[in-house]
Amino acid sequence: MFALTLFPLQPTTYNLQPMSRLALYRKYRPMTFDSLVGQDHIRNILKNAVQQNKISHAYLFSGPRGTGKTSTARILARAVNCENLQKGSPCNKCEICKAALEESLTDLIEMDAASHTGVDNVRDLIDKAQFSPTRAQRKIYIIDEIHMLSKPAFNALLKTLEEPPENTYFILATTQPHKILDTIISRCQRFDFHRIGLEPIVDVLKKVAKEEGIKTDEEALKIIAHNAKGSLRDALSIFEQITYKNEITMDGVKQNLGMASSNVVKQFIDAVRGNRVTEALTYVSDLLAEGIDLGQFTNEVLLFLRVEMLEAVEQDNKQDAKNLVDLINVFLEANTGLKDAVISQLPLEMAVVKACRKATLESEKSEESSEEKKEIEESEKPETPKVPETPETPKKKDHKKFTIESLVDSIEKASVRTILKNATLTQDKKSVGIRVSSDFAREQLEMAENNQILITGVRSLFGEEAKIKISVEKQKGVNEDDVNKIFG
Numbered sequence: 001m002f003a004l005t006l007f008p009l010q011p012t013t014y015n016l017q018p019m020s021r022l023a024l025y026r027k028y029r030p031m032t033f034d035s036l037v038g039q040d041h042i043r044n045i046l047k048n049a050v051q052q053n054k055i056s057h058a059y060l061f062s063g064p065r066g067t068g069k070t071s072t073a074r075i076l077a078r079a080v081n082c083e084n085l086q087k088g089s090p091c092n093k094c095e096i097c098k099a100a101l102e103e104s105l106t107d108l109i110e111m112d113a114a115s116h117t118g119v120d121n122v123r124d125l126i127d128k129a130q131f132s133p134t135r136a137q138r139k140i141y142i143i144d145e146i147h148m149l150s151k152p153a154f155n156a157l158l159k160t161l162e163e164p165p166e167n168t169y170f171i172l173a174t175t176q177p178h179k180i181l182d183t184i185i186s187r188c189q190r191f192d193f194h195r196i197g198l199e200p201i202v203d204v205l206k207k208v209a210k211e212e213g214i215k216t217d218e219e220a221l222k223i224i225a226h227n228a229k230g231s232l233r234d235a236l237s238i239f240e241q242i243t244y245k246n247e248i249t250m251d252g253v254k255q256n257l258g259m260a261s262s263n264v265v266k267q268f269i270d271a272v273r274g275n276r277v278t279e280a281l282t283y284v285s286d287l288l289a290e291g292i293d294l295g296q297f298t299n300e301v302l303l304f305l306r307v308e309m310l311e312a313v314e315q316d317n318k319q320d321a322k323n324l325v326d327l328i329n330v331f332l333e334a335n336t337g338l339k340d341a342v343i344s345q346l347p348l349e350m351a352v353v354k355a356c357r358k359a360t361l362e363s364e365k366s367e368e369s370s371e372e373k374k375e376i377e378e379s380e381k382p383e384t385p386k387v388p389e390t391p392e393t394p395k396k397k398d399h400k401k402f403t404i405e406s407l408v409d410s411i412e413k414a415s416v417r418t419i420l421k422n423a424t425l426t427q428d429k430k431s432v433g434i435r436v437s438s439d440f441a442r443e444q445l446e447m448a449e450n451n452q453i454l455i456t457g458v459r460s461l462f463g464e465e466a467k468i469k470i471s472v473e474k475q476k477g478v479n480e481d482d483v484n485k486i487f488g
C-alpha cells in the first residue's frame, strides 16, 4: 500500500527529540495519490482526471478531520501543474512541484476560512482569481474549512464559481458539508472522505515506528489506531505523545489514554450482570477519582461486550446474543451521553442502573412463572430510570473482618505470600485495602495470575463483593494519591 514516495523529504536524517506535536503528521504527509491512505475511491478518480486532463474547476472535499483532505488537495494542486507527471501523480521534483512544496508558488493559494471569514478577504481572493497564473499553467485555490465562511462571503465565492476564470481552479475542503450552501455544492465535484480503517492506520504507524527507530508492539499500535477514530492525524499525534525514550509500551498507552486495566473492565461488567448496583456504581466513582477517562472506559466496556456478542452468535446462543445486544445498547447510549454530560459520570451511572435492572428482569424472567413475570414487567414499565441515587438495595452480605495472617494462610503461591506478609491491611464495609512496601510489590500483585489468586483469597475471607485496593506505602506513610490501582 505504501509507495516509497511517502517519505520523500528527508529519508535518512531524523531529529528524534524533541518532536513537536504533529511533526510526524507533517513529515509523513502523503506526497502522491498512491500514498494516500484509505481513500482509494477518491485517489483513482483524481488520478484519471489528471491523466486525461479533465480537471473540474471546483472540487469539494468533505469528511472528518485527519482523513487526508488537505493532503489530497495539495497533491492535486501539484499534479495539475507538474511538468513531469508520474502516472497522474506529481513528480515532486520539477521546479513547479518544488516551489509548491516550499510554499513559494504564487499560483497556489491556500486559505483557511476559519481564520479569514470576512467578506473583504474573499473579495480580495476573487479579485486575484481574475488574473492569469504567473508561473504555473493553472492557478489553484485551496480553501480549508470552507463552511466557516460567512454567508456574504459564500455568495461572493459563488459568483466566481459561476463563471470561473479559465485557468483558475478551486479545491474546497470541509468537515461540515451540511453547512455549505447547495448552490456552492452543486458547482463542485464532491468527494466524501471516509474515516480511515484500523488496519491502514496501524500499517502507517508500523512504518513510521520503523523509520523513526521506535520500539513498539502491534497491540499498542492497535489501541492508538482505535483511539484515533479514523483520523490518521490523530493517530500520529497520539503516537508522538506516547513515545517515550524511543519506545511505546502497553503501559504507556494505557496510562496516556486514560484507560482502565482490562481486569477492571471485566469486573465492572461482572458486577453489572450480577446486579450488584452499588458495587458497579463504586467502580464508576473510583475510576473518576483516579482520573480514568469515562468515555474511554465505556469504549472498552463496549469492545468487551462486542467480542462476547460475536462469540454468542458464533455459538448460536440466541438468548445470550439478545441479552448482550440489550447491554450494548445501554452502554452505547451512555457513550453518546458522556460527550456533553453536565455531570460527567451521570450517563454511565444511569447505564449501570438500567443495565442492572435489565439483568434482574432477565434472571427473574427465567426463574419465575409466566404470570408473575407479567406482573413484574407491568410494575417495571416506566422505562426511564431515576437518577442513580436510589439504586436497588444490593444483596446484604456480612463482611467478615480478617487478618493479614489469615489471608497469607489462604494463599498457596509463595511469592504472593511473601509480599503479603509485609503488607498492611485496611477494611471497611465493602473494600479491602492492601498496602505494600514498594512499587515492585504492587506490580507483582497486579500481574494477572497473582491478581486472581489475591482476589480469590480475599473473597473467600471477606465475601464475594470485596473490592480490593492496592497501594504503596511510602516511608512517610501512605499518600492517598498512591492508591495506584483498583480491582476486585
Ligand SMILES: [Zn+2]
Binding pocket: 081, 082, 083, 084, 085, 090, 091, 092, 093, 094, 095, 096, 097, 098
Ligand atoms: Zn512535478
